[in-house]
Amino acid sequence: MTMSAATLTRSDLETRLLPLADRYRGRKGITIPLLADMQREMGYIDPEAVDFIAKELDIPAAEMFGVATFYAMFRLQPEGKYVVRLCRGTACHVQGSARIGEQLQRHLGVQEGETTKDGLFTLQYVACLGCCSLAPVMMVGEEVHGRLTPEKAVDVLEAVRASQPE
Amino acid sequence: MPKTVVKVGLASCGVAAGAVPIYETLTEALAGQKDVEIKKVGCIGLCYMEPIVEVERDGKSIAYGKVDTAMAREIAESHVGRGEIVQRGVILDPESKACENERMDSQVRIVLRNSGLIDPEKIEEYIANEGYKALEKALSMTPLQVIDEVLSSGLRGRGGAGFPTGLKWKFANGAKGDKKYFVCNADEGDPGAFMDRSVLESDPHSIIEGMAIGAYAIGSDEGIIYCRAEYPLAIKHLNVALDQAREKGFLGKNILGSGFSFDIHIKEGAGAFVCGEETAMIASIEGRRGMPRPRPPFPANSGVFGKPTNINNVETIANIPWILLNGAAKFAEYGIGKSRGTKVFALAGKIKKGGLAEVPMGMPLREVIFNVAGGIAENKKFKAVQLGGPSGGCIPESLLDTPVDYESINATGAIMGSGGMVVMDETTCIVDVAKFFLAFVQKESCGKCPFCRIGTKRMLEILERITEGKGVMEDLDTLLDLARQVKEGSLCGLGQTAPNPVLTTLKYFREEYEAHIRDKKCPAKVCTSLIHYVIDPAACIGCTKCARNCPVSCIAGEVKKPHVIDDEKCIRCGQCKKVCPVGAISVE
């Protein structure tokens, strides 16, 4: 579930993050899994949530931000209902994934890393999804789609859009 | 009647190719039938044939490829039901006559010994295939005897650098410390490689067993598998396998009554290529930013939380149980020179048969590409093969007889790497590929060393200029110069090897760079600034199809009259060429 920073109250933070903090209390080397769990809970790495957890667990907030910005997995902004991960690995590149990326950007009206206005899709480029023999590949949510062309990729997203409840 | 077993390949590629509905169709069609068992298995590496279904009936095993739901129903009725094989779908048969038998027969499967054959979520099946026997055997030996066995097998690290595994264990064994870590590097960062994913998904117990043996050899009680978060199925299967291994007493306290205790947990990577480097990985395991640090101290002496640490790659570890069980001599029978055993390659790119293949060391590249991988797709012309990912290089046609072994491949300027093999044909632009890898390392550089951070950026800018037709000849010398500086001025393997793709392509494909610079032409017709879409007015029938499909509406013309493309506005998407019914549009 995603929530915008403005709506977070102190008690929101407590109910959602205290149980999480408790699981990590007193353990070492936890920053990455902790951030991953926070992201799972909040939908993204919310600065207020980082401040809250940092105080709770007595970790410098700067250290948490440092880690959060280092790794590609952490998102500092809320994302769309479906994350579209277009593979930009080598195998997909030689099979023309750059053109698919251009087509998706045009079609969705967003750049890489951005979310569509309706909040449905966030477009991300990733390096290798491990299905290179089906290149070019993209993941929409949890589903992998292979042997894409620019048109097929658009069709996949349109099918997802069409399946949304009004 | 003896039992009939139906196996469905459900590793990531299988699922991506649509194996789940096939599994469901078979389950439904065979519901309630006695003496029929449906199994979920991993991957046998014939990715291009997925979804794959195998039927074991009457003591014979037949595999089917590219199975759709109709074929699945037919297999259930005809083959499982009446014993009549569905001929049109057969890809492997016991007489070795089906289309994919040659591919399987050309391999030596040590690492992939169980992949695609057993259910990765059932420890019983691993055990039934001699699983955990090697651990039992190792525990009856001394740690130094185990190390000697691995040493004399000649096994070298499969993660890229090719360091002798036995020697690494010897250092870790000799390091002083109250606590030691045994880490499995499952970060698989080369964007175009998926060997490790497949092994983790298809045969997780082989990794657990190999790690337990290694831990015993070096004297470690805690194992860590550092796995990419992009591999959710691998992590799931590992977790299941870890629980089962604990339950059966292969992990935990006093394993098999030997007095040796060891357990393993998983650390999920968070998407940083540099974390595949050992010291960066250690920082990441400790929860910090994954920045490499200078060595010494080596991880063997000071690794995770300052304790002696041994790090091995997934494929390296998967070899271990086999070596212990079958003996070092048997392993060393395969291979040539200082490269023994086998290597698993992830075959991808412009080949007919993408997937995984495990071949004996020493097999010439030509054989791997043209026999095992089936040659170039659409019968186009081979141009280059890329080995070793962003740290590696492109090998041209003239060097295709190079055998697959560490030293021979290094001599070409590429590296063996972890096993990603991306094949390129005449429609791939070499300069574009070099640019692609440089953009990758530029993005993944941790930023600590100025040469790696800024030098790669300068190189990338030059390559961008060249692909835009704005290059000058002197750029090539500047590239070579920068490459040398980046190699020399970088702390870790990422920076030290980052120029390799540029260096090898400049060495073997210089004329293609020159064509971009001098003639402002991209011979492979890839670089968008150097190509133009044009309509042949004599061939165009004025059907308007191209105009209706152009995403930027830059094609003008009246019905039944020749159309014209506005080159200024054209974004080179290729859409018009694809839809033209008479082939009037070409690229120049």
Ligand SMILES: Cc1cc2nc3c(=O)[nH]c(=O)nc-3n(C[C@H](O)[C@H](O)[C@H](O)COP(=O)(O)O)c2cc1C
């Ligand atoms: C930038 C960089 C990335 C690396 N990525 C990986 C990787 O994804 N997987 C891997 O096993 N080794 C990787 N390595 C190599 C490891 O640092 C290390 O050599 C290897 O895990 C040792 O295991 P081995 O001896 O069994 O090969 C990488 C090295 C560098 C410099």
Ligand code: SF4
């Ligand atoms: S070579 Fe590059 S990745 Fe390695 S430590 Fe230096 S800056 Fe970081």
Ligand code: SF4
């Ligand atoms: S290549 Fe694309 S943009 Fe250019 S004319 Fe054809 S359809 Fe239009």
Ligand code: SF4
């Ligand atoms: S699609 Fe081909 S034939 Fe039709 S108008 Fe375009 S160029 Fe002419």
Ligand code: FES
């Ligand atoms: S390169 Fe795209 S899935 Fe591997």
Ligand code: FES
């Ligand atoms: S089907 Fe398994 S790796 Fe492709």
